[in-house]
Amino acid sequence: MQVGILLFDDVELLDMAGPYEVFTTASRVHARTQTAGADPLFTVTTLARSLAPVRARAGLQLTPDMTLADHPPLDCALVPGGAVTAELRQPQTLAWIAAQRQSARMLASVCTGSLLLAQAGVLDGLAATTHWEDLDELRALRPAVRVQGGVRWVDEGAVVTSAGISAGIDMSLHLVERLHSRDLARRTARQMDYDWQDAA
Amino acid sequence: MQVGILLFDDVELLDMAGPYEVFTTASRVHARTQTAGADPLFTVTTLARSLAPVRARAGLQLTPDMTLADHPPLDCALVPGGAVTAELRQPQTLAWIAAQRQSARMLASVCTGSLLLAQAGVLDGLAATTHWEDLDELRALRPAVRVQGGVRWVDEGAVVTSAGISAGIDMSLHLVERLHSRDLARRTARQMDYDWQDAA
Numbered sequence: 001m002q003v004g005i006l007l008f009d010d011v012e013l014l015d016m017a018g019p020y021e022v023f024t025t026a027s028r029v030h031a032r033t034q035t036a037g038a039d040p041l042f043t044v045t046t047l048a049r050s051l052a053p054v055r056a057r058a059g060l061q062l063t064p065d066m067t068l069a070d071h072p073p074l075d076c077a078l079v080p081g082g083a084v085t086a087e088l089r090q091p092q093t094l095a096w097i098a099a100q101r102q103s104a105r106m107l108a109s110v111c112t113g114s115l116l117l118a119q120a121g122v123l124d125g126l127a128a129t130t131h132w133e134d135l136d137e138l139r140a141l142r143p144a145v146r147v148q149g150g151v152r153w154v155d156e157g158a159v160v161t162s163a164g165i166s167a168g169i170d171m172s173l174h175l176v177e178r179l180h181s182r183d184l185a186r187r188t189a190r191q192m193d194y195d196w197q198d199a200a
Numbered sequence: 201m202q203v204g205i206l207l208f209d210d211v212e213l214l215d216m217a218g219p220y221e222v223f224t225t226a227s228r229v230h231a232r233t234q235t236a237g238a239d240p241l242f243t244v245t246t247l248a249r250s251l252a253p254v255r256a257r258a259g260l261q262l263t264p265d266m267t268l269a270d271h272p273p274l275d276c277a278l279v280p281g282g283a284v285t286a287e288l289r290q291p292q293t294l295a296w297i298a299a300q301r302q303s304a305r306m307l308a309s310v311c312t313g314s315l316l317l318a319q320a321g322v323l324d325g326l327a328a329t330t331h332w333e334d335l336d337e338l339r340a341l342r343p344a345v346r347v348q349g350g351v352r353w354v355d356e357g358a359v360v361t362s363a364g365i366s367a368g369i370d371m372s373l374h375l376v377e378r379l380h381s382r383d384l385a386r387r388t389a390r391q392m393d394y395d396w397q398d399a400a
Contacts, residue, residue, distance in 0.1 A: 013224075014392065017217030021365065024213075024258035046260060053263060058224035060246060063253060063261035111393075131393065164393030165221065166369070192214065193311075193331065193364030195397065 001041065001075040001179060004104075006096075006113075007048040007064045008087045013056040014165050015080030015110040020044055022172035023076075026180070026188040041180065047071055049092055057082045068096040076175060077104040080168065081112030081131065094120040101159070108160040108175060110168030117161065118142035126156045131164035152197050170197045201241065201275040201379060204304075206296075206313075207248040207264045208287045213256040214365050215280030215310040220244055222372035223276075226380070226388040241380065247271055249292055257282045268296040276375060277304040280368065281312030281331065294320040301359070308360040308375060310368030317361065318342035326356045331364035352397050370397045 003023045005016050023042045030041040048054055048064035055061055077100035087093055097120035100107050109117050114130040115138055117123050124144040129135070129151055139147045148154055153162040153171035155178075162171035173196050177185040189196035203223045205216050223242045230241040248254055248264035255261055277300035287293055297320035300307050309317050314330040315338055317323050324344040329335075329351055339347045348354055353362040353371035355378075362371035373396050377385040389396035 012221070013217050014221035017213050017221075020258065020260060021212070021214035021217075025365075027258075044258060058220065058227075058244060059265070060220065061263035063263070065259070065261075133391075164391075165225075166392050166394040169366070191333075191364075192366050194366040195395070197395065 003044045003076045004074045005078045010057045010083035012082035018169040019172040026176045074104040076106045079109040079113035114161040128161040203244045203276045204274040205278045210257045210283035212282035218369040219372040226376045274304040276306045279309040279313035314361040328361040
């Protein structure tokens with residue numbers, strides 16, 4: 001399965017690194033029960049508008065693997081948050097998100113990534129969450145979104161949104177459960193020495 | 201205060217991203233209570249043997265800010281883990297760790313990063329921990345280390361080691377408490393929407 005994680009300038013590092021760690025660790029844990037040389041369960045790539053390095057919010061420089069215009073079809077398209085003001089005005093990013101809503105099996109966001117999903121119009125009529133500090137901003141940005149606080153993530157089937165920063169880890173473990181099994185999600189959390197908050 | 205995080209090929213992404221997020225978020229939260237333009241509480245830089253990009257264990261390309269030979273004196277030197285077999289044989293890395301034991305206020309490791317600390321000789325006679333899967337390997341590598349399992353981190357004052365992957369977040373919040381205050385550590389965890397496991 002293909003997992004694509006969006007990168008952009010001022011992305012919050014843990015918003016992308018949490019899901020990246022969950023899906024790549026799930027693959028590694030899963031491989032232990034497979035014959036050597038079997039295909040990985042998840043192939044995780046980072047995607048951006050261009051292949052130029054981006055700077056995470058606090059400065060770390062990350063180099064994307066592929067561009068939004070040229071990547072394999074995704075089973076899971078993942079949109080992290082961070083300081084998203086500039087990205088909210090990027091038509092290419094918003095068009096990509098809207099396209100993933102049609103083509104990817106799942107579209108998920110972490111933290112203020114849900115503002116990007118809302119701006120792209122893919123949350124209209126759905127329940128969604130974001131960082132506790134930004135719930136009102138999400139409501140104001142797109143009144144058609146049914147904003148929920150006090151949850152780790154909201155699963156609307158094809159679209160899943162998580163609360164702030166570290167909640168992306170809990171949501172990603174939930175996505176591993178949906179895409180494979182609860183057993184693998186639990187073993188992945190154990191491998192990450194992580195106390196999975198597995199009640200949505 | 202200067203925080204330096206070691207990067208190397210096959211570093212586990214969350215091992216470095218967890219502490220990076222904690223210290224940079226602590227700085228951001230702290231800045232809200234300061235006058236505009238005040239110096240940040242923590243300046244976080246990534247350090248490697250050269251300025252060439254490294255590849256995290258699952259492939260993500262990260263570009264270090266500075267080299268091990270040329271960076272400001274550190275208040276906290278942080279050694280993440282990952283697949284460390286190659287790095288255990290790098291004399292420059294081991295010499296840098298030994299030097300930080302003398303010069304930095306604190307030397308800390310995440311996950312299998314403690315194998316690098318042990319190999320550099322800085323854990324002899326001290327209690328330390330690592331990923332639950334690698335406790336025996338740490339014992340075998342350096343019998344003079346008093347290896348402890350079942351804890352999130354072990355604080356020996358100038359040297360602090362954490363358990364696996366996500367435990368680096370809990371340990372880093374503890375280091376924020378030591379370097380500034382428990383209040384800031386708690387507000388940082390809240391900003392990260394993280395349920396801090398604050399009992400060592």
